[in-house]
Ligand SMILES: NC(=O)C1=CN([C@@H]2O[C@H](COP(=O)(O)OP(=O)(O)OC[C@H]3O[C@@H](n4cnc5c(N)ncnc54)[C@H](OP(=O)(O)O)[C@@H]3O)[C@@H](O)[C@H]2O)C=CC1
């Protein structure tokens with residue numbers, strides 16, 4: 001059997017898909033049980049001068065109208081026109097494979113439903129964790145367990161930037177430029193540094209694990225832009241690393257999800273994750289902790305995840321029935337202020353005593369950054385931290401930062 005592939009969007013990931021496909025073609029065909037080839041590459045810019053020039057077209061309708069095309073790989077990114085292209089491909093009876101987490105997080109439930117109606121697959125292994133096999137294990141292998149919590153370092157760019165800034169003293173701008181040069185960053189890197197990309201990824205993981213669509217507007221999201229060297233130094237003196245963590249957990253009152261920078265013990269599984277690497281911890285009441293680890297961004301790792309979906313789509317031919325979730329009304333996630341964690345508070349040295357009493361300091365950090373004091377509190381809800389910060393303000397105590405401390 002012959003199946004033709006069309007790649008839509010020939011940027012970092014799309015070009016990686018073509019390169020890895022031709023490099024590993026015999027193994028990919030053997031696993032898919034079919035002869036495969038890339039017939040079209042759709043991009044707004046010409047591919048003249050590349051080895052793929054004769055496959056290039058600007059006209060997506062050509063792909064839709066060609067019965068030979070069995071799989072459409074969507075690597076444009078963003079919602080439009082990727083949303084429109086994906087629907088047209090699915091309705092034309094073609095499998096769609098994507099790395100586009102913004103689209104999956106925004107319209108995943110609908111696209112999965114359209115795929116099911118047309119007996120094809122909508123697959124997105126590359127949308128979370130780059131090259132880490134994560135989506136498939138979550139819905140297939142871990143499907144039976146009662147998963148209480150998923151937490152992870154979900155953005156390669158920010159982890160890379162923080163590693164370079166705080167371990168190699170690189171400036172934020174230089175580190176970001178290097179992440180872009182390496183092909184890690186989003187087309188608009190604000191999505192990385194402001195936490196939106198990690199938010200989209202935790203939405204996808206939550207939807208898979210808990211079976212209801214979690215939308216990005218439900219998830220409280222903070223990025224890394226306010227993290228300072230003094231935060232990192234104080235955390236380190238206390239035995240912690242600062243990481244951007246996306247997490248969702250099941251509480252008695254419902255699900256709580258958020259993205260924020262947080263302290264994790266240096267000796268912990270997440271505390272050790274550096275550079276572009278991602279790690280996702282899945283915690284289950286029967287399962288205990290399972291960790292997924294690998295390169296979270298970049299051309300070849302992401303392309304390899306995309307191609308694993310191409311193989312599945314061709315081999316399974318529309319029969320991957322368990323991947324999916326119900327649509328929901330933007331009301332799946334509870335109030336993030338109910339989340340209870342430890343907190344590390346930094347204040348000017350002059351405010352150490354008053355702040356320590358107010359927040360109920362449990363352990364002073366030593367050495368604190370010069371001219372400052374820092375301490376760890378007991379367990380506090382987000383709401384209590386807000387109230388205490390407001391009280392501190394009224395009492396003339398300057399809270400320099402209050403960062404969550406997590407037990408992963
Ligand atoms: N880079 C990474 O490490 C990873 C990326 N992803 C996701 O994969 C997707 C693609 O990312 P990436 O490859 O980095 O992005 P790029 O910006 O490098 O690639 C997107 C490509 O699509 C082209 N394009 C834009 N609009 C259209 C259109 N209407 N029709 C056809 N082509 C179009 C762009 O052209 P032009 O440049 O001219 O605009 C560009 O060549 C995104 O959703 C991203 O979030 C997922 C995992 C990892």
Ligand SMILES: N[C@@H](CC=O)C(=O)O
Nearest residue numbers: 155156157185186297
């Ligand atoms: N910009 C993203 C790319 C992969 O999803 C990241 O840095 O993680």
